[in-house]
Amino acid sequence: MIPPGYQKAANFTDLMDGKTLEAEVGPLPIFLHRRGDQVFATGVYCAHQDFRLNPSNCSGDTILCPAHGYRMNIRTGACLNEPDLFLPTYPTLVENGEVWVRLI
Numbered sequence: 001m002i003p004p005g006y007q008k009a010a011n012f013t014d015l016m017d018g019k020t021l022e023a024e025v026g027p028l029p030i031f032l033h034r035r036g037d038q039v040f041a042t043g044v045y046c047a048h049q050d051f052r053l054n055p056s057n058c059s060g061d062t063i064l065c066p067a068h069g070y071r072m073n074i075r076t077g078a079c080l081n082e083p084d085l086f087l088p089t090y091p092t093l094v095e096n097g098e099v100w101v102r103l104i
């Protein structure tokens with residue numbers, strides 16, 4: 001049973017291992033990053049100055065913002081360039097082949 005507050009974001013089979021997919025949960029665009037059996041959800045705007053990030057700039061566990069070259073960890077949201085900045089991250093669940101995200 002899915003706990004309250006989670007919304008379906010994708011089917012697990014839509015996600016390729018090691019890749020990042022853009023999805024929408026309600027009105028909010030998010031990125032879903034599949035790493036093996038785990039899925040991490042993050043925001044799509046850079047922690048530095050809100051530049052729109054591109055899934056193609058995700059490599060391993062980091063996503064690069066081309067605006068000023070900042071890198072953010074997709075598992076923790078931590079910005080590798082400025083420790084006070086974080087990319088939003090959201091809890092996820094994978095259940096019965098579906099990926100669920102809690103936005104708050």
Ligand code: FES
Pocket residue numbers: 046047048049050051065066067068069070
């Ligand atoms: S806006 Fe992303 S690095 Fe500056």
